[in-house]
Amino acid sequence: MDEIMTLTFEVPGDDFTRAGEASSAVKKRLKQLGFDPDTIRRVAIAMYEGEINMVIHANGGDIQVDITPKAIDMRLRDNGPGIENIELAMQEGYSTAPDNVRSLGFGAGMGLPNMKKYTDEMKIESELGVGTTVSMRVLT
Amino acid sequence: MNSDKFFHSVTLDSEKCKGCINCIKRCPTEAIRVRNGKAHIITQRCIDCGECIRVCPHHAKKATYDPLSVMHQFRYKIALPAPALYGQFNNLDDINIILNALLLMGFDDVYEVSKAAELVSDCTRKMMREGKLPRPIISSACPAVTRLIRVRFPELIDNILPLNAPVELAARLAKKQFSERMQVPVEEIGAIFISPCAAKVTAVKMPLGVEKSHIDAVVAISEVYPKLLPYMKEVDQQTEQELSDSGRIGVSWGNSGGEAAALLNESYLAADGVENVIRVLEDLEDEKFSKLEFVELNACSPGCVGGVLTVENPYVARSKLKRLRKYLPVACNHIAQEIPPDAKFDTPLVFVPVLKLDNDISVAMEKMKEIERITANLQGLDCGSCGAPSCRALAEDVVRGLASEDDCIFKLRRHMHSLVDELAKFDGYIPPPFRLPEDDAGAQESQSY
Numbered sequence: 001m002d003e004i005m006t007l008t009f010e011v012p013g014d015d016f017t018r019a020g021e022a023s024s025a026v027k028k029r030l031k032q033l034g035f036d037p038d039t040i041r042r043v044a045i046a047m048y049e050g051e052i053n054m055v056i057h058a059n060g061g062d063i064q065v066d067i068t069p070k071a072i073d074m075r076l077r078d079n080g081p082g083i084e085n086i087e088l089a090m091q092e093g094y095s096t097a098p099d100n101v102r103s104l105g106f107g108a109g110m111g112l113p114n115m116k117k118y119t120d121e122m123k124i125e126s127e128l129g130v131g132t133t134v135s136m137r138v139l140t
Numbered sequence: 141m142n143s144d145k146f147f148h149s150v151t152l153d154s155e156k157c158k159g160c161i162n163c164i165k166r167c168p169t170e171a172i173r174v175r176n177g178k179a180h181i182i183t184q185r186c187i188d189c190g191e192c193i194r195v196c197p198h199h200a201k202k203a204t205y206d207p208l209s210v211m212h213q214f215r216y217k218i219a220l221p222a223p224a225l226y227g228q229f230n231n232l233d234d235i236n237i238i239l240n241a242l243l244l245m246g247f248d249d250v251y252e253v254s255k256a257a258e259l260v261s262d263c264t265r266k267m268m269r270e271g272k273l274p275r276p277i278i279s280s281a282c283p284a285v286t287r288l289i290r291v292r293f294p295e296l297i298d299n300i301l302p303l304n305a306p307v308e309l310a311a312r313l314a315k316k317q318f319s320e321r322m323q324v325p326v327e328e329i330g331a332i333f334i335s336p337c338a339a340k341v342t343a344v345k346m347p348l349g350v351e352k353s354h355i356d357a358v359v360a361i362s363e364v365y366p367k368l369l370p371y372m373k374e375v376d377q378q379t380e381q382e383l384s385d386s387g388r389i390g391v392s393w394g395n396s397g398g399e400a401a402a403l404l405n406e407s408y409l410a411a412d413g414v415e416n417v418i419r420v421l422e423d424l425e426d427e428k429f430s431k432l433e434f435v436e437l438n439a440c441s442p443g444c445v446g447g448v449l450t451v452e453n454p455y456v457a458r459s460k461l462k463r464l465r466k467y468l469p470v471a472c473n474h475i476a477q478e479i480p481p482d483a484k485f486d487t488p489l490v491f492v493p494v495l496k497l498d499n500d501i502s503v504a505m506e507k508m509k510e511i512e513r514i515t516a517n518l519q520g521l522d523c524g525s526c527g528a529p530s531c532r533a534l535a536e537d538v539v540r541g542l543a544s545e546d547d548c549i550f551k552l553r554r555h556m557h558s559l560v561d562e563l564a565k566f567d568g569y570i571p572p573p574f575r576l577p578e579d580d581a582g583a584q585e586s587q588s589y
Contacts, residue, residue, distance in 0.1 A: 005505045024422065033504040034496040037295035041425065048426050069501040140501075 005067040011051055011076075013060025016101070022063050023047040033067070035140060042118040043072050043138045049111040050076040050134055056101050057081070058132060071120075074136045082128040090116065148186050149203045149341035150193060154178045156200035161524030163192035163201060168414045169291060169495075173537070174527035184494045187287035188339035189414050189439040190448040203338035203448055206357040208364060211246060214330025214356065216322070218314045219247040220307055223254045223386075223394030224336035224444040225361050226464055227457030229372070235391075235464060239383035241371035250383055251314035253333070254390030257306035258473035259313075261389055261402035263483050264301060266475070268403065268433065274299050276409075276424070276432040279399055281305045283343035284439035285417055286489070290348065293421050294491040299435075302485040304350060306393065307333050307340065311354040312482040330356040334364050336394075336447030339439070349485035360449035387471040395458045396443035400436035402471075407433040413441035497539070511535045519550040 007029065009022035027044040047063070054061045058080020066073040083089050090112050097107025116122050119136040126132040159177035164170075171185035172192060179192075179200070192201040211217045219242045226235055239250045260281075267273055280286055280301045289296050311331035319326045333340065335358045344353045392398030396412035409432060411420045417437045423429065440446035445461065446454035475483075497511075498504040514535035521531070526547040528534040537543035545551060 003502050003505055005509055020426075023426070027425070029508060031292075031294075032495055032497050033508060034493065034499065034501055037491070041295050041427075044426055067505065069505070 003068065007065045007067070009063045009065075011054050011060045011063060011078075013055055013058065016055055019052050019055040020048055023051050026065055030067070030072070035072075039072070039138060039140050043074070046115045046118040046122075046136050046138065047074050047076075049115050050074070050136070052106060053111050053134075054078045054080070056097055056106065061131070070140055072138045072140070074138075075133060076136075077131065077133045079131040082130055082132055083124065083126040084128060086124050086126060147342060147345045148181065148183055149188050149205065149338040149345075150181065150186060150190060151202060151204055152179055152181060153200045153202055156198045158198050158200070160197070161529075162195050162197060164524055164527070164529040165522075166191045166195045167529065168288065168418060170529050170533050172529070173542075174524075184492075185291065187284050187291065187439075188342045189284040189288070190338045191414055191439075193338065193448045203341065203360070205335070205338070205341045205360045205363075205449065206332075208359050208367060210357040210359065211330065211332055214332075215328040216248045216318065216324060217246070217330045217332055218249045218251055218318055219245075220251055220253050220310050220314060220331055220333045220355070222307065222334060222336050222361070222444060223252075223257070223391050223461065224447060224450060224457065225334055225364070226391065227394055227445050227461040228361060228365055228450065228452045229460070232460070232464065234377070235384040235386070236380050236382060237372050237375045237377070238368070240375045240380045241368050243381075243383075244371040244374055245368060247332075249314065249318050251310050251317075251331075252384065252386050252390065253307045253310045254386035254393060255473050256310035256313060257393040257399070258387060258390040258402075258471045259309060259475055259480075260303055260306050260483060261393075261399065261471070262473070262475045263303055263479045264434075265403055265405075266479060267301070267303075268405065273301070276407075276429065276435045277301050278424075279434070279436045280349065280485075281393070281399060281436075282438045282440075282444075283337070283339040283348070284414070285437045286348055287339070287342075288414070288417070288439070289421065290489060290492050291494050292418075293425060294493070295425055296421060297489050297491055299424075300489060302349070302488070303479075303483050304485065305340075305343070307335075307355060308343075308347075308350060308353060309480075309483050311356075315354060316482075332357045332359060334359055334361055336361050336444050336450045337440070338448050348489055349487060351486050361447075362449050362451050365451050385472050387469045387473075388465045389471040390473070391461055391465040391468065394444050394461050396438045396441070397436065398443065400434055403434055405433050407431055408436065409434075410436040410438075412438040412443055412446070414439045416441075497536075507539045510539050514538055514545060517545075518548055521550070523549075525549045 011022055023044055030040045054076055058078035061078030064075045088094055092113045093109040095107045095109035101107055120139045121137040123135045157178045159174050163179055164172045169185045169187055171182045172179050242250050278299045314331055315326050315329045318329055333355050341358045344355045344358050347353045389402040397410040400408040400410045411417055442454055442458050445457035497507045515532045518531035526534050528537055534543055538545055
């Protein structure tokens, strides 16, 4: 099985009201492709969390989603400030989100933990001042 | 469920249809295409929400329902008036006038749907206390919403409250009680729903959650209303029977937020209007709400009073309901210890993947790549002139083998332009006998034509 479908998205960093559009588009595609509801849900939530993070912390970036019948791979890449302490960031409840987004109900410190929880594999590569790349895989 | 024969209440009067694009653009499940100058409903996708009926400027979309004369088919007939009916009349301050008028009209008994609604509310409160259902619980009362979830939101099916809509419970209880009281066989009793809603017609003919509906006929409020008015004038308030037995909770079910408020729980959300409903369902799917206990969704705005079979302006009707319930007790109907079996779904709901491209994911992926390719080549105006609601929908139709890329009028125009360009090249062509030597360079190019 080498069939693969790749979707790419630019995530604009300057418009918070558009955050979540990419994950919503992926969800729609996966439904039409006939993936099972639980797989779709896990991809949609993990990607949504990652996408929101890119907008809140990193002024946007790009997302590539590779779909095969066996797995969905997501790569979220930004040129933001980088994560100082990944271990700390992975802790539930730890957040550096600014107040303006907290008032919208974000910034509960559950983004990264949820991404880990809903995916089968997750890798974070981050360099301070350069950017962060999060790779996630959901097996079908 | 694949053996569904897909009865629909929403149908087309093709004489009146002008083949315009109003309905195709409004349909929440992209279930309409214009072919040969007429709208066609893709029955597997239609959820009977009635949006196309509302939006059609030519009144070509209509709801089918039973005529009021259907009542004569039954030896005994019981009217099941929806709470929305109460909101249709001017200067009415007593529900009993409507119910007595229904008896004068020829019904043998009346059972208010709002009574059953209070029982459903009671059952819901009990089930929420037991805490076994996945949260948030989504109301099952609006048949268009249940059908929408069934075709578009598979992961939310388990969140649907597994209780029958009030009118179904009302039909069951009404027949049982009448049969016992009058000592007549249930088979001779007809339960006739006076409905604001086209989707309820479908819900009766092709029920979800129940094997066979106990409702025998569905008549439209819009047909009953003018016939009921003269009888209402006849009702003598001195001698009228005390027939109404509903409280605020039951009557409030007629408008959006009523069912949710009846749960006496702060953590609820109520949305109405099919586009708003879809937005809420999408956010629910992404688990964007936390600590939400109950979600009430109505395809019509603002709730059942906005159904396509009503006569009064929906917002006026809502105000009238508010006035009518003002001095009513909170509720008049309560369940005994256990949830009555009549209130529960007989059969579980199942996902119907009508939007899926193929059963084989690999094949579906190939098809989707093709859809993306075709979409990218289309104009992106979503003009609807091809008969599909958007460029992407046309691309999907092409891949499903239901349309051709050339159906796009922009593509057609491009073809014509290139044809004209080809022809224009001959414009400058001068045959050799008339050609001057300096023209030769340019003419050579044309010679190939």
